[in-house]
Amino acid sequence: MFYLLNILIQMKILLNNHTLNSKLRPFDDIGFIPTMGGIHEGHLSLIKRSKKLCKKTLVSIFVNPKQFNNKKDFKTYPSNIKDDLKILRKIKGIDFVYIPKFKDIYNSKRKSIITIKKKDKILCAKFRKGHFEGVLDVMDRLTNLIKPNRIFMGKKDYQQLFLVKRFIENKYSTKIIGCKTIRNKNKLALSSRNYLLDKDDLVIAGKLSEEFSLLKRKIKNKKNINKFLTEEKRNIQKIFNVKIEYLELRNEKNLLLSNKSFQSKIFVSYYFKNIRFIDNF
Template identity: 65%
Template sequence: MFYLLNILIQMKILLNNTSLFESLRPFNDLGFVPTMGGIHKGHLSLIDKSNKLCKKTIVSIFVNPKQFNNKKDLRSYPRNIKKDLKILKKSKKVDFVYVPKFKDIYDDKKKSQITLLKKDEILCAKFRKGHFEGVLDVMNRLTKIIKPKKIFMGEKDFQQLFLVKKHLEKLYKTKVIPCKTIRDKNNVALSSRNFLLNKSSLVIAAKIYKKLVSIKKNIKKKKKIWSFLNLQKKELKNNYKIKIDYLELRKINNLKISSTKKNSRLFIAYYLNNVRLIDNL
């Protein structure tokens, strides 16, 4: 606790809701960047966007147990609060960091009433039962607590962005702002889970991205896209010894299966050395 309070010079760390309410009361133009820690350049790009569009920026660090459908995944999720705070402080672009406890977010014992529509049980929702219900529940609670004017989320988690935007903008006077995916020098999409990968795994991830670019490029030449993608999925599995949950082309406006490259994205989720990675392009 002493460390958390004394790392701060320019940004203010809020360790509970009382501190948060007192600190945020004067401000009505807040930009909010929700994170589960593992701060990287992708998060910093969200903060940059918030700084351009809002007067004040608040970042949350909260590993939400409700959105993990696998207890092992929750236990292995990278956590390093000291490192995260150092990075955020060094950026000199964050006004507030909200580091709540579980009871600050889930201050009541009411069960979430959020359920996904059948049409939304696709992509990650199909393979991670309860995941997005947990995401929507915690984003609903965080938005109610923080009352931001704008929320900044990355396009790497495109389905998450799509569902949060659809859900929150109906309930609150807040806008969810999409921000482009940030990649490393080898074009691997930045993710907190990348901290769990060794160098050889990151090399494979870079090769998979290169292959995905080729697949996307060649889609327009194919009449039977579904068959083409199934074949590519098998090749990826065999060539890189990975497990793939899905490889699908979907429309960006409603996430329905697409038969054309125009206004569509190629989505993938795969396991590399037991670490689940997602990407879209």
């Protein structure tokens, strides 16, 4: 605890809601970057965007148990507050880091009444029961506590961005800003889960990303895109020994299934080394 409080004078560490409220009260132009820790360059790109657009920038670190449909996934999720703060203190312009406890977020007695409509139970929502209900619930609570002008989120979790943007902007005056996916030299999207892979596995994961990225170019000349993706799904699973949950082309505006490459994205979820990864191209 002493370490947290003395990391850097200008970057204030907020460990409870009382401190959060007192420190944020004077400000009315706050940029917010919600994270579950495992800070990487993708998070840092969101912070840089916030610094350009907002007077004050706040980063939260909270591993939300409500959005994990798998208890094992929650227990193995990479989390190291000390390492995260070492990274964050090197970035000038971060004003606040909010590190709440479970009771700070879920201190109200209200039960979650957030539901996902049947038409939205696609992609990750289809395979992770209760996941997005948990995401929307915690984002609702965080937005209500922090009252940011803008929230910055990456496009790697595109379905999450889509649902959060619609939900938050319909309820609050807060704007959700989607930011481009940051990738490593092997074209693998940066993710906290990457920390669970060794160097050799990261190379293979990068090759997988290249394969999925190539599909976007290939489908431009295909008459039956869905059939082509079904065949490619089978081939990639066999070659890389991975389990692909879904490999679909969807319209980037409404997430409906698409048969045209224009204004559409390929969405993929797969298990590699028993770790679940998602991406879009």
